[in-house]
Amino acid sequence: MGEGFSSRFSSEEMAAIRRSLRDEARFGSDFMALLKRVAKRIPFAEDLLAAYLCARDPATPRRVRLTLLAALGYFVLPIDALPDIMPLLGFSDDAAVIAAALAAVAGSITPEHRETAKEMLARL
Template structure:
């Protein structure tokens, strides 16, 4: 991760991300469960899924995977700069973190990842 991206997370947030990523199955379940609950309310749901599929792809470089998993982890974490319950503002911090992560690794998210995301959105 670049220093600029890494510095967007507090020490407490990074510790929570590391804890949640240790159990990949639980993390995936939490991610998909949360996404299902809010997918219709957030305009960046398909990008979030594309990032998830890219991070889960074994061909994705480790640095890219960690960057994307940190962004997805921030979406899943209950610790949030702006509480997600606030109408209109709740997911802006999540969107900003995801946008920064995607910008940092944009070339790694392939059309295959985007197509998987589109299919998954249709199933939600």
């Protein structure tokens, strides 16, 4: 890793992440509101929604849920390596985090999660 790079979150950032994930209803509404605003502009919207559905599924193992919620939390929270308002680059860090999380838990996202995500996106 290069000099000056730190993968650690500040205490304020960690507190914001914990608050967001603790309040599941608010997290879900924040996630859906952001997804509605950006779904047409990001190519990984279906993956995001499938990950969210998998994380909410009670049959999903806890380790998988935590992995997905951490990645989704990065997408939702304004704490970002690259601000989402930057044209073209703004969501690239979010896409990388989501892609890494999906690769880590690929077998847990079912065809039903993906189909439901596709149907929900069609209604947005």
